[in-house]
Amino acid sequence: MTVAVETGLWQLDKTATSVAVSHKTMWGLVTVKGTFAVTDGGGEVLPDGSATGTVSLDAASLDTKHAKRDKHLHGADFFDAENHPEITFAVRGAELRDGETVHVNGQLTVRGISRPVTLTARLTKANADAVALDTEFTVDREQFGMGWNQLGMMKGLATVSATLAFVRTKTA
Numbered sequence: 001m002t003v004a005v006e007t008g009l010w011q012l013d014k015t016a017t018s019v020a021v022s023h024k025t026m027w028g029l030v031t032v033k034g035t036f037a038v039t040d041g042g043g044e045v046l047p048d049g050s051a052t053g054t055v056s057l058d059a060a061s062l063d064t065k066h067a068k069r070d071k072h073l074h075g076a077d078f079f080d081a082e083n084h085p086e087i088t089f090a091v092r093g094a095e096l097r098d099g100e101t102v103h104v105n106g107q108l109t110v111r112g113i114s115r116p117v118t119l120t121a122r123l124t125k126a127n128a129d130a131v132a133l134d135t136e137f138t139v140d141r142e143q144f145g146m147g148w149n150q151l152g153m154m155k156g157l158a159t160v161s162a163t164l165a166f167v168r169t170k171t172a
Contacts, residue, residue, distance in 0.1 A: 005045050005049070005051070005096065005123070005126050005131055006045065006128055006168065007045045007046060007047050007049075008044070008045060008168060008169065009042065009043075009044050009168075009169035010042060010043050010044070010045065010053070010131060010166035010167065010168060010169060011041075011042045011166060011167055011168075011169050012038065012040065012041030012042055012055060012164065012165070012166055013130075013165040013166060013167050014038050014039075014040075014041075016132070016163075016165035017038045017041070017055075017162075017163060017164050017165050018035065018038075018162065018163050019035065019036045019038055019055075019057055019160065019161075019162045020033060020034065020035045020036070020160070020161045020162070021033070021034050021035075021036070021062070021158055021159065021160050021161075022034075022158070022159045022161070023141070023157075023158040023159070032064055032069070033064065034062045034063055034064035034065075034070075034073070035062070035063055036057040036058065036059075036061050036062055036063075036087070037057065037058045037061035038055065038056070038057055038058075039056045039057060039058050039086070040054075040055075040056045041053065041054055041055035041056060041164070041166075042054065042166070042169070043091060043094075043166065049095065049096060050093055050094060050095050051091065051093075051094040051095075052091050052092065052093065052094070053090075053091045053094075054088055054089065054090045054091065055088070055089045055091075055162075055164065056086050056087070056088045057086065057087040057088075058081075058085065058086065058087075059074065059079040059080075059081035059084060059085055059086060059087050059110075060074045060079070060081035060082075060085060062074065062079065077146070078141075078146045079110070079111065079146070080111050080145075083111075083112075084110070084111045084112050086109075087108075087109065087110050088108070088109045089106050089107070089108050089109075089117070090106055090107045090109070091104055091105075091106045092105050092106055092107060093105045094121075096123065100122050100123045100124075101120060101121075101122065101123075102120065102121040102122070102123055102133060103118075103120060104118065104119050104120070104121055104135070105117075105118050106118075106119070108139065108144075110144040110145075110146075111144050111145045111146065113143070113144045113145055115143050115144065117137065117139070119135055119137040120135065120137075121133040121134060121135035121164075122134045122135070124163075125165075128168065129167060129168050130165065130166065130167055130168070131165070131166045132163065132164065132165045132166070133162075133163070133164045134161075134162070134163050134164075135160075135161070135162050135164075136159060136160065136161045136162075137159075137160055138157035138158065138159050138160070139157060139158050139159075139160055140157055140158075141157075141158050
């Protein structure tokens, strides 16, 4: 099945979008899961079918359902949300391949540190007015200045899972 996404401008639908993170802790015995509030996003599908855009998250919104842990995660050992309130993913190029598979090259910025990220997303909805994508990828938190690891409790990569929904921007 080949799907075409309409060219033009698209706005992130924050009510239908979710971004979550999970990371093993306690020497791999416990997986901590949390969600972020999405603050903004949008993109453009170009006539050649490729796309660019951005998604922004509120770093201080990470919610793991444990207030003391969340305060630590928002602080200087991890996201340093006071000094770096936003996490952004800038899509430098996205291409629909093999029906529903979208190959994405982008740049993730956390704590003011930017790193290239390549990921694959699955196109789950595409019509004239709405587009939705699902993706899951891993991040090495140490590459973003989050190396805190008391007693070696936190090893491995963090997993980011996202469902991103976009609606067509109405033109005048």
